[in-house]
Amino acid sequence: MAVPLYTPRVNNNDDTVRVLRILVQPGEAVRAGGAVAEVETEKASVVVEADHAGYVLAVLPQVNDVIAVGSVLLWLGGTPDDAVPESVIAGVPGMGISLPTLKATQRLAQYGLNAGNVPASGVRLTARDVEAYVSARNLVPIEAVSAPAERPAVMGVVPGVSHALTPEERTMLRTVLWQRQEAVPGYVELQYDAAAWDRAAAEYQRRERLIVNPLLALIAYRLTRVAKQNPRLTSTIVGEERWAYGAVNLGFTVQSESTLYLTVVEDAGALTCAQFIERLTALQRKAMAHQLRAHETTGATIAFSSMARWNVTRHMPVLPPRTALIVAHAAPSADGRGTLGATYDHRVLTGYEAFSAISALSRHEDLQ
Amino acid sequence: MTRNVFDRTEVTRAIREKIIALAARRSIDACALNDGDAIVESGALDSVAFFDLIMWIEVTFDLTIQQSDLTIENLGTVDAIAVYLQRGLSTSHRHVAS
Numbered sequence: 001m002a003v004p005l006y007t008p009r010v011n012n013n014d015d016t017v018r019v020l021r022i023l024v025q026p027g028e029a030v031r032a033g034g035a036v037a038e039v040e041t042e043k044a045s046v047v048v049e050a051d052h053a054g055y056v057l058a059v060l061p062q063v064n065d066v067i068a069v070g071s072v073l074l075w076l077g078g079t080p081d082d083a084v085p086e087s088v089i090a091g092v093p094g095m096g097i098s099l100p101t102l103k104a105t106q107r108l109a110q111y112g113l114n115a116g117n118v119p120a121s122g123v124r125l126t127a128r129d130v131e132a133y134v135s136a137r138n139l140v141p142i143e144a145v146s147a148p149a150e151r152p153a154v155m156g157v158v159p160g161v162s163h164a165l166t167p168e169e170r171t172m173l174r175t176v177l178w179q180r181q182e183a184v185p186g187y188v189e190l191q192y193d194a195a196a197w198d199r200a201a202a203e204y205q206r207r208e209r210l211i212v213n214p215l216l217a218l219i220a221y222r223l224t225r226v227a228k229q230n231p232r233l234t235s236t237i238v239g240e241e242r243w244a245y246g247a248v249n250l251g252f253t254v255q256s257e258s259t260l261y262l263t264v265v266e267d268a269g270a271l272t273c274a275q276f277i278e279r280l281t282a283l284q285r286k287a288m289a290h291q292l293r294a295h296e297t298t299g300a301t302i303a304f305s306s307m308a309r310w311n312v313t314r315h316m317p318v319l320p321p322r323t324a325l326i327v328a329h330a331a332p333s334a335d336g337r338g339t340l341g342a343t344y345d346h347r348v349l350t351g352y353e354a355f356s357a358i359s360a361l362s363r364h365e366d367l368q
Numbered sequence: 369m370t371r372n373v374f375d376r377t378e379v380t381r382a383i384r385e386k387i388i389a390l391a392a393r394r395s396i397d398a399c400a401l402n403d404g405d406a407i408v409e410s411g412a413l414d415s416v417a418f419f420d421l422i423m424w425i426e427v428t429f430d431l432t433i434q435q436s437d438l439t440i441e442n443l444g445t446v447d448a449i450a451v452y453l454q455r456g457l458s459t460s461h462r463h464v465a466s
Contacts, residue, residue: 205408209439209440209441210438210439210440211407211408211418211438211439211440211442211443211444212415212418212419212438213408213414213415213418214415215415216415255416278435281435281438282435284415284416284419285419285422285423288416288419288420288423289423309414309416
């Protein structure tokens, strides 16, 4: 049977706490008194302990979430297979997810979010919380996406079944619609010495004793270096202004079965090569297992996509919302020559700037 | 079904068969791969297939492979994987699932 573990009060005057660390994950066995999380207020931080032994069934908040004292922090069960009440997962006020205000509810709907996605700054989830969340992640409203479409005549003639889109499919729909409706995409490509990159990756793999070929991760890391040198690459247009992002958040596409994820290495520009590869590898593993958290797939400020695995020799990827550049990596030809392409937002970058970026990317530098 | 005896022969066979199956998905015949052969250099698995193999190991043997363990020493050959599993399973007292 599922039993809730409630968020403790840290100070008499604080009705909320911020989650500093989650120390357990679903499926994990915990003993009575075992540490499960660390929370803080402005005055103190405390380790939250399980009040009895059991298996972690669900952890409701994420790190950095501000949650109400007395709300459900996590659910424990007598077995790993005990069911958590559905209503809790969906988000019930006072049960770990803050009750949204009316305006917040409207904003959530506008962006296709639910209250569980967005951390509240107080006891109630406010419209300002939602706006801060979507702004930080460059989310685009979905009204255009969800507007009722006129059903084509063929649907009345040919029998069929309507399927609701999965969250991933909705994300992809938003992405392609953003490119169609807002960006002015252009595409450039160049030929380069892919064999030299292969050798550099093999050398890196040998030196670092890596089990997984780091080629794509190294090229993506190189892209973060190039973006640091030219901040225009991590910019977008808002109204008639160019918004230069303060961080290089590298989006990296991962195909897992039929789902295409854009995993995001946050603040990749601040990482060393080894740190970047470790973070990206961890994200790839989570994507393959369909275990990505929302913040791991949002907020890209530049992106990289490869279809070399399927021997695709050229592709023109769609720009993730509010980015100006996505690099396309493809399979090299038999003579060791490869093609690097870039889809770019012509409102932000010129073709020459996009070309210069992939030209710099074609050289394997800064890999220490 | 689970058992609490680490059957090295069976574990290496299962790993080898999984690698062969993953390679076959990429139209690569890895049947000639020996237990001591370097998997990376054999070309049987690309990075995504390696992630599939890692996930399969985690699910099949009920353990979590840490990021820092993704090295040639631990996972470079079928034999190395078996040794790594034996060490990890004996440390965690978890059982080998079949």
